[in-house]
Amino acid sequence: MAILTLTTDFGSRDWFVGTMKGVILQRAPRVTLVDLTHEIAPGDIRGAAFALRSSCRYFPRGTVHLVVVDPGVGSARAALAARTDGHMLVGPDNGVLSWVVAQGGSTIVRRIENTALFLQPLSNTFHGRDVFVPVAAYLAAGGRLGQVGPLTTDFVRLPWPEVKQARKGVVGEVIYVDRFGNAITNVTRDACERVTEGCGGQSGRVVLPSGSTCVLGACYASVQAGRPVGVIGSSGLLEIAIRGGNSVRRLGLRIGHPIRLEPRPS
Amino acid sequence: MAILTLTTDFGSRDWFVGTMKGVILQRAPRVTLVDLTHEIAPGDIRGAAFALRSSCRYFPRGTVHLVVVDPGVGSARAALAARTDGHMLVGPDNGVLSWVVAQGGSTIVRRIENTALFLQPLSNTFHGRDVFVPVAAYLAAGGRLGQVGPLTTDFVRLPWPEVKQARKGVVGEVIYVDRFGNAITNVTRDACERVTEGCGGQSGRVVLPSGSTCVLGACYASVQAGRPVGVIGSSGLLEIAIRGGNSVRRLGLRIGHPIRLEPRPS
Amino acid sequence: MAILTLTTDFGSRDWFVGTMKGVILQRAPRVTLVDLTHEIAPGDIRGAAFALRSSCRYFPRGTVHLVVVDPGVGSARAALAARTDGHMLVGPDNGVLSWVVAQGGSTIVRRIENTALFLQPLSNTFHGRDVFVPVAAYLAAGGRLGQVGPLTTDFVRLPWPEVKQARKGVVGEVIYVDRFGNAITNVTRDACERVTEGCGGQSGRVVLPSGSTCVLGACYASVQAGRPVGVIGSSGLLEIAIRGGNSVRRLGLRIGHPIRLEPRPS
Numbered sequence: 151m152a153i154l155t156l157t158t159d160f161g162s163r164d165w166f167v168g169t170m171k172g173v174i175l176q177r178a179p180r181v182t183l184v185d186l187t188h189e190i191a192p193g194d195i196r197g198a199a200f201a202l203r204s205s206c207r208y209f210p211r212g213t214v215h216l217v218v219v220d221p222g223v224g225s226a227r228a229a230l231a232a233r234t235d236g237h238m239l240v241g242p243d244n245g246v247l248s249w250v251v252a253q254g255g256s257t258i259v260r261r262i263e264n265t266a267l268f269l270q271p272l273s274n275t276f277h278g279r280d281v282f283v284p285v286a287a288y289l290a291a292g293g294r295l296g297q298v299g300p301l302t303t304d305f306v307r308l309p310w311p312e313v314k315q316a317r318k319g320v321v322g323e324v325i326y327v328d329r330f331g332n333a334i335t336n337v338t339r340d341a342c343e344r345v346t347e348g349c350g351g352q353s354g355r356v357v358l359p360s361g362s363t364c365v366l367g368a369c370y371a372s373v374q375a376g377r378p379v380g381v382i383g384s385s386g387l388l389e390i391a392i393r394g395g396n397s398v399r400r401l402g403l404r405i406g407h408p409i410r411l412e413p414r415p416s
Numbered sequence: 417m418a419i420l421t422l423t424t425d426f427g428s429r430d431w432f433v434g435t436m437k438g439v440i441l442q443r444a445p446r447v448t449l450v451d452l453t454h455e456i457a458p459g460d461i462r463g464a465a466f467a468l469r470s471s472c473r474y475f476p477r478g479t480v481h482l483v484v485v486d487p488g489v490g491s492a493r494a495a496l497a498a499r500t501d502g503h504m505l506v507g508p509d510n511g512v513l514s515w516v517v518a519q520g521g522s523t524i525v526r527r528i529e530n531t532a533l534f535l536q537p538l539s540n541t542f543h544g545r546d547v548f549v550p551v552a553a554y555l556a557a558g559g560r561l562g563q564v565g566p567l568t569t570d571f572v573r574l575p576w577p578e579v580k581q582a583r584k585g586v587v588g589e590v591i592y593v594d595r596f597g598n599a600i601t602n603v604t605r606d607a608c609e610r611v612t613e614g615c616g617g618q619s620g621r622v623v624l625p626s627g628s629t630c631v632l633g634a635c636y637a638s639v640q641a642g643r644p645v646g647v648i649g650s651s652g653l654l655e656i657a658i659r660g661g662n663s664v665r666r667l668g669l670r671i672g673h674p675i676r677l678e679p680r681p682s
Numbered sequence: 683m684a685i686l687t688l689t690t691d692f693g694s695r696d697w698f699v700g701t702m703k704g705v706i707l708q709r710a711p712r713v714t715l716v717d718l719t720h721e722i723a724p725g726d727i728r729g730a731a732f733a734l735r736s737s738c739r740y741f742p743r744g745t746v747h748l749v750v751v752d753p754g755v756g757s758a759r760a761a762l763a764a765r766t767d768g769h770m771l772v773g774p775d776n777g778v779l780s781w782v783v784a785q786g787g788s789t790i791v792r793r794i795e796n797t798a799l800f801l802q803p804l805s806n807t808f809h810g811r812d813v814f815v816p817v818a819a820y821l822a823a824g825g826r827l828g829q830v831g832p833l834t835t836d837f838v839r840l841p842w843p844e845v846k847q848a849r850k851g852v853v854g855e856v857i858y859v860d861r862f863g864n865a866i867t868n869v870t871r872d873a874c875e876r877v878t879e880g881c882g883g884q885s886g887r888v889v890l891p892s893g894s895t896c897v898l899g900a901c902y903a904s905v906q907a908g909r910p911v912g913v914i915g916s917s918g919l920l921e922i923a924i925r926g927g928n929s930v931r932r933l934g935l936r937i938g939h940p941i942r943l944e945p946r947p948s
Contacts, residue, residue: 151711151712153704153707155700155704157697157700160595161595162428162453162454162455163594163595164453164595165453165467165470165471166594166595167451168421168423168452168471169470169474171450172419172474172475172479173474175448175450175475176474176475176476179448182707184704184707185694185699185700186697186700187694187695187696187697187700188694189693189694189695192595193660201697202697205697205700205701205704208701208705209707209708210707210711213704221660222637223637224634224635224647225635225637273648273649273650274634274647274648275635275636275647275648275650276649276650279474279650328695329693329696329698329724330724368756368806369756369757369806370753370755370756370807371754371755371756371757381806382805382806382807383805383808384698384808384811384812389807394725394753426861427721427861428694428717428719428720428721429719429721430733430860430861431718431719431733431734432860432861432916434687434689434716434717434719435737435740438685438716438737438740438741438742439740441716441741441742442741442742445683446683449716458861458862487902488903489901489903490900490903490904490913491901491903539914540900540901541901541902541913541914541915541916541921542915545740
């Protein structure tokens, strides 16, 4: 019984996601459906790519991950199906799958061209239902990746924002803001450990865009209520939080803002 | 293993939908539950009727569709269960099922009166849990429609807004606004094709309430970013969109606003 | 095939809930997942405790209820697993389980200390995924409660706000506001019946904080549209509603506001 996850920008107000599930259950009646999220901001390809990258590895191998964030629907953009480290991926060729594909050791990417799998009549506005869902359901029901279309290495890759070495420590940036207002950065646990090494464990400090600083703590509760703190979050990345508050609202952080991590002066 | 879809105006903030699912799983443990949407605006019977009409046919035959948008809960309004083209429908007698029933070729409608199926004690405020869910679960578990109550032909029918012939082309109206801000109208693909026939394919134009016009395109990407376009959407109906934007916000469209489709002047 | 319900304050925007489901399905592939709600206000322990209390008994015995509203994540707060009246409960020791536990006739509470069950590496910010989910999945897959850790009677209990006897009738308070804007109080059906007894059925009246009053009706439709009404809601508690409107917005009701119920003067 395969698992099929869904990640879209369709929201939960309309019937779009429900309709996709109807088509999936027609073709793969025994699949277990899991909503990853449908609240990706409309057309936010990077947000969807990051959500998929952050969660994919927590599912069993063999899971099919379907992503429909597709501002170019109906245009000439291609459709992709891939296998990477035992996970199956289906989505538009706009970069939305590329952060998982880049992480994967062993990756096969195919262009979806087998129109016999598609729902007919094919709409021009809802390839989620008419193209991606049928292919994802086919794979979840045990279909072969080789049947969806030809191999390709020519697909859209989103650049991953790399951390830069600074005179003292490293400079990263905010790459995602979560529902609690925590600002997740691209600074990994490893990079944090390299910076704070030799200063004894938790003695890093975070420099915010405003120039103010906060400590690097073990958890949100490492500081008093209302105080900012840098923590290694659940994705293994440095995030800026305010205990019991919304750091993005309080500190004015936005995606792309620089965050510096440096050893705490002794 | 039957499928049971849920459409309500209960939102996702409270425990109402979860509680309904608990009762369903007590009575039909092997059912597959699918949320169509719980974000129907409170009491919006037409919105729910349209959501159901738009998605129902994408589910396998034998699916039970439960709709609880029930502003008259606890009053004397009747409760209905129906079968239409192999789909089962359960909901209050306020018109919410009537757009699917009207589409169906072969339809049986029964009034829910078999109180032995109800949850006890019966509340006066949550017939979703106490009346509709037990009946829907009974049907999903293989129960017979004939057991829920007597046949009826006397139930509330919502009038479907009909398109009017104009001197040039047709005049329809906005009937639904989706999460992307696309304004869905009652003008069908057939009506569009009749208007544009003889003008060669896509050469229709849409006249908005403001008097401004936009092209009838094949997909959202048929126009430049930020430009309005009329497309045949995924429900087979003309919708007004702005590429990469929110047409309802930008064009001031509302449910009920007239939309004219006419051949493009050559 | 066990049922596992999820109640969190994680919202539906991010991938947190989806990730938890991935971990659950790794460990208990045949479980049926039900979202109770993920829209508890961030850190609102009382809201979550009330949601669980209101819905728990509608699920079959043997259901595992997982609650992750955990503002103290990463601090020294304990983690609990309990069985009460055949229902299994898993969550942080911050009171969130205590209103169900208090209702239960036969209750066993254990402190989660068996780290062999946890996900590794253990994060400091997401015990939902790394601690509570693995334990809940273990129980849903048939694991024994005795294996999760030692018995305890020393856990956080939220005080339940008790109704007070007044000169005439009783005084309760608003304890929850639902999505429709109905203000749910702690006044039980029994308390209402005692007040109105001897006055013949429905002849109680509700005194609002402003001093204005409304009738105690059988259902929302007992009054004209736009008028306030007290009804015994689906949880068996008195709630203040406005027919077709939002009572909280219209009447300025807030959690903690006093609500008096008294016999209607004859």
